[in-house]
Amino acid sequence: MEHKVKKVVLAYSGGLDTSVILRWLQNTYNCEVVTFTADLGQGEELEPARKKAEMFGIKQIFIEDLRETFVKDFVFPMFRANALYEGQYLLGTSIARPLIAQRQIEIAEMVGADAVAHGATGKGNDQVRFELGYYALNPNIRVIAPWREWDLTSRTKLIEYAETNQIPITKDKRGEAPFSVDANLLHSSSEGKLLEDPAIGPDEIVYQRTISPEAAPDVATEISIDFLHGDAVGLNGEALSPATILTRLNEYGKANGIGRLDLVENRFVGMKSRGVYETPGGTILLAAHRGIESITLDREAGHLKDSIMPRYAELIYNGFWFSPERRMLQALIDTSQASVTGRVMLKLYKGNVIVTGRESPHSLYNTRMVTFEDDAGAYNQQDAAGFIKLNALRLRLGASIGRRGGAL
Amino acid sequence: MEHKVKKVVLAYSGGLDTSVILRWLQNTYNCEVVTFTADLGQGEELEPARKKAEMFGIKQIFIEDLRETFVKDFVFPMFRANALYEGQYLLGTSIARPLIAQRQIEIAEMVGADAVAHGATGKGNDQVRFELGYYALNPNIRVIAPWREWDLTSRTKLIEYAETNQIPITKDKRGEAPFSVDANLLHSSSEGKLLEDPAIGPDEIVYQRTISPEAAPDVATEISIDFLHGDAVGLNGEALSPATILTRLNEYGKANGIGRLDLVENRFVGMKSRGVYETPGGTILLAAHRGIESITLDREAGHLKDSIMPRYAELIYNGFWFSPERRMLQALIDTSQASVTGRVMLKLYKGNVIVTGRESPHSLYNTRMVTFEDDAGAYNQQDAAGFIKLNALRLRLGASIGRRGGAL
């Protein structure tokens, strides 16, 4: 132990694992524990966490509904970038960690705690995301990562510790879970055990947030989403708060079998892992956002966004939300969204999200310009000849000295 | 007219438009016309083109089946990059143009022609793609783009010209087509007229290559694709040629309502346009390729590929296939595919392409490394502490002088 810990703010779910951590912190560090439980839309009751914390003698218990903040200040900024990690993953877990870290640090400063603790393991990305957030917000905070410190290296030992320490164990937690789950308003992720062989598709029981495309209705659902400066602000013509919109989109997505992803991805800590993700509302939102951008965003603005997107997504995946480089990229992205305003119509059908229309007062789409019909002089086809000639000039100069076909 | 044209190689489909062009070239330039008609999998008979050409008195008629070359040397290299233009478009039209341009130039050199001609309009991307290809391969070639030169600026005038010049007009070509179509083995694209309002979804009649997800079977189809060095080499365990694989994947995709895209995109010539694309086999192939890469490609190799992909896709879209920069990027991409070998299992269902398994002799996925179970020392969780500490160091140094949370 580097130095004595006096008071630690624990990210506490109320479940078995973080309850063991809570007791272990008390036992090991002989310190006061402050619990922090956040509603990020994971779909669990929070009040049981209070009861349990009280049972452990916790005096300072923080239980907060952060859903609106989560969507408004984390999910939406990220969606402005159309962020996809490794071309596919909507970053549902990654984007929640910085908010939890931020509140833990704020609470630590409020209650005079000198440490924070989390329940992420030593093999995953979440430990990195939590701790980079902690350190970026408070460089002197002491971080406790029990999974990297203790010797409870098997489920059996954990259960034993729980029993020895009078921690209640619900029946379903006694055996090993067939896979591990993380959830919030944006998504649910499942990984481990049952899912460890990437050659075998996930069993239907893995899915928590969506019905299967097969089970979805045979008739499509049609919706519209309104955007203002790149953010969703309304659904089917009704203005709604950020978290409400995402909640409703989740319902639409769930019902229509939308947003499942079975992925082998690369962790920041170095190995590949397999995750099964469900992002019903997010999947719809991404399609819609691309749809509204398609008519409102300038070509080069869009291409520039696309070119930096992989790096932006990587930063969030790796835990660098609170970093200068993420803030710089965000400034670039946010600048681009000034006119990303309008309505997108979508059809949801058995796993498909189909953009059926887009309209905007700021549309750059110009029928007169593009029409095959007479365009009344909007576009001079002769210009194309010169445009091509000069774009070809360097290639012709190359070819004329023997470098044909773009040979170097 | 810059100088007299003696002999021109025309990209000739046999349809009304290129027949009018053929005659117009004869009339206007008083030159010999050589026709070149390629089978790129557009799904039309080629022999009628020969008949028609003969009818125009053409002496040198080239009709070639280029499907294998098209898939092997153009489509597959592009798919190694997971190329998507503007995040969505699989570049089906763009990738065919360089091959046509290349053959036209080769034929021109073979027959001693001093010019080439194409039937692309002055508002689109294809004129650019053809002509950049021509010039890169032969810097001195004379390029004739009738749509930019003549005064047949309306359908009526075109029909009149055809009638005046004894060009047969099939009944369905007399009226204006409700939209314009381009097709090859990779895709079919539709645009114009009926599709000009991006607020309104495309009518079902637009689709040529796919049935709708709604019309697709209620039971999923399961297939597997084998990859070798990044290219598909087998289907359901059977080794097949490139064009055969793509043909079969198109059948699977078509039957399962896969690969439709309704997009507003940005043209290189400067305006936005709306296209409806059908890429049934390509959509399956992309998912499968990402699947096999997910277990065989190193993380940073994959991220590097992702970071240059938008530029690579843009180059192909803009017509720079035969350019030094495309060749350089291709060298980077091809280098990455050395071990992208193995099998991907997929489920096709009503518009969905779902990867259900991947396996490879070169898999970098290591169960022992990632398992929640005891990993027998494969991974030392203590390493993560140091890893995080040093990744956080610069953020902590910043925070310690007042730049909290990554403030700059």
Place this chain on the structure above:
Amino acid sequence: MEHKVKKVVLAYSGGLDTSVILRWLQNTYNCEVVTFTADLGQGEELEPARKKAEMFGIKQIFIEDLRETFVKDFVFPMFRANALYEGQYLLGTSIARPLIAQRQIEIAEMVGADAVAHGATGKGNDQVRFELGYYALNPNIRVIAPWREWDLTSRTKLIEYAETNQIPITKDKRGEAPFSVDANLLHSSSEGKLLEDPAIGPDEIVYQRTISPEAAPDVATEISIDFLHGDAVGLNGEALSPATILTRLNEYGKANGIGRLDLVENRFVGMKSRGVYETPGGTILLAAHRGIESITLDREAGHLKDSIMPRYAELIYNGFWFSPERRMLQALIDTSQASVTGRVMLKLYKGNVIVTGRESPHSLYNTRMVTFEDDAGAYNQQDAAGFIKLNALRLRLGASIGRRGGAL
């Protein structure tokens, strides 16, 4: 002529070429000409331009000192990016064009002109820079580029036209200039004729703004520059305006033989050209800005800036200052400069700019962290072991299946 021109705002230097253009506009378009002459620090008297314009019967003559605007709103934002085109060129000509274009459009709107005109040739970049600026600021403006329109294709014809039209010709303009010059407060560029062979170094007579390193003093000059949020605000401890700082730095640079560059570069219009540039003050400023960034900018912030810099420089070179993508990149860059504040000490000696010291209240340089001496626990060397282990993990996994040394 597309339509009749009523009133045109001409970027007018007062020299022979733009005087011929002035008269040619009057003769050709039979329109009113408004002259606009700006002092961007080119080092020429402006009042003669007024005299001349009056002589041509011009009624609305705009002569403006834009030096402060030029440096504050164009040069300084660009220097925040450390912009270098093709690794070397400080973009002295490129950065001046947007300001001229902007003022021409503002004046056109003020005086009710329907057209603007410039004196750039049809082979260079400047025509592009002017016209992209015009169109971005006023999409309906009529642009007249006499060099692309008239038939004065040789010096002889131009002189003849001048004589025929009573345009006074100073003796030194009668013969052909041995090279062509553009100058402003940031730089002087020379190109053409005498300089056309890139195998031969420029003659000393080409240089206008600098003495040679050989001719510079044998004793170094020491100066300091103060920065605030990335911009130079003081020199040798004295607070000065942007244009004053650049003027003084030019004097320092000139006297010490600093800022010469003999370059073959690639023009946007497609060919290579050879330019000789002198950017005395800018060369010092770049070194100083890199110096202050080196202690105040976060590593990843700096690397992100470096990674987008080539694209940013290319945009400015190509004339896209007034574009969405330049504005987005500027937002990213400006965000990065919040703490780029402090002082840089430099030594100037015979062509060398040597940073000799940097200090800042926001310095991220931490002696305790970096020292070889005992650091009192600031840095735990054990962390490096874990850091390396996890950074190596993917490489080890690759090597363990036969991909040694990063083989793919």
Place this chain on the structure above:
Amino acid sequence: MEHKVKKVVLAYSGGLDTSVILRWLQNTYNCEVVTFTADLGQGEELEPARKKAEMFGIKQIFIEDLRETFVKDFVFPMFRANALYEGQYLLGTSIARPLIAQRQIEIAEMVGADAVAHGATGKGNDQVRFELGYYALNPNIRVIAPWREWDLTSRTKLIEYAETNQIPITKDKRGEAPFSVDANLLHSSSEGKLLEDPAIGPDEIVYQRTISPEAAPDVATEISIDFLHGDAVGLNGEALSPATILTRLNEYGKANGIGRLDLVENRFVGMKSRGVYETPGGTILLAAHRGIESITLDREAGHLKDSIMPRYAELIYNGFWFSPERRMLQALIDTSQASVTGRVMLKLYKGNVIVTGRESPHSLYNTRMVTFEDDAGAYNQQDAAGFIKLNALRLRLGASIGRRGGAL
């Protein structure tokens, strides 16, 4: 200790520090030590290292002259990229580490060693570079980094250990060195102690490889360098081996005060550090390589290279030479160099490297195209009008709906 070490290959310089390490390895691990001493052009006799190693009872002593390999396979590939870390640093130390690591692993496999050891400290980049190289080449190798393991945390303790263990200490090593030096054929770097305050310029005694610009001759030296496929192959018309060329360029650079750099840089391990570098020959080589590229490399090829260069340089700095991503980027870079062949003339004068001429059989510079004179129709100025119009189209469309000047 994880497991018993039997035989370790130590990167051994023969100096005090690595001699202490040698003895410490024998004492601590009770293992056989194999020494490896490489001549990378650091300018020290190697035979004394053999004597010393024998004195320690070493049986297997490897002393190798790797200068040609170093320049040919490491320095030259890197210079093809014009690599500069953080815009300025020529990566002299970084590029030497992978070669040492490679040979250590090869020797370990030859002699049946199970471990390797190096003398880099726990705060620097070199430990990372060595160890990433080791692991990438042999995933199972045991790595010993004494500076991170032992308790010789001060110079005094090190000296005591040397005395106790009968390790000879030359007089000058008894006191603390005022700074620490690393050198090879490409450069010399100095850092630490005397240099720790970045506000104060380095004392002249720091410089090892160059005389000062002030001390350099008053008359310029003129040289020429011949390139073939991007690599230097001749000097002043004489064909020479890679190492010979670099050696001669070092002499030219040294004599003319060229290649000094005083830099605050960002280490991969997280903190800023200050280094003073001397890269006399490399500085000349970079200027020359840019010079030959300027006439032989296609514009977009060059811009693509420039855009990936910062990442390439970062990879080398961070120690990822043996990585898939470096190999991919190298493939891109090497592809670009096919025609980078020709001669560059340079003038060296008191710290300045001035390109005075370039010529190549593959030059893309075309006087006829660029001339202000009559170009005989090589370039049609009318093309520029169309080129600009279409490049402006999107900006005009934006401006026409109120987004003037590239507003978003």
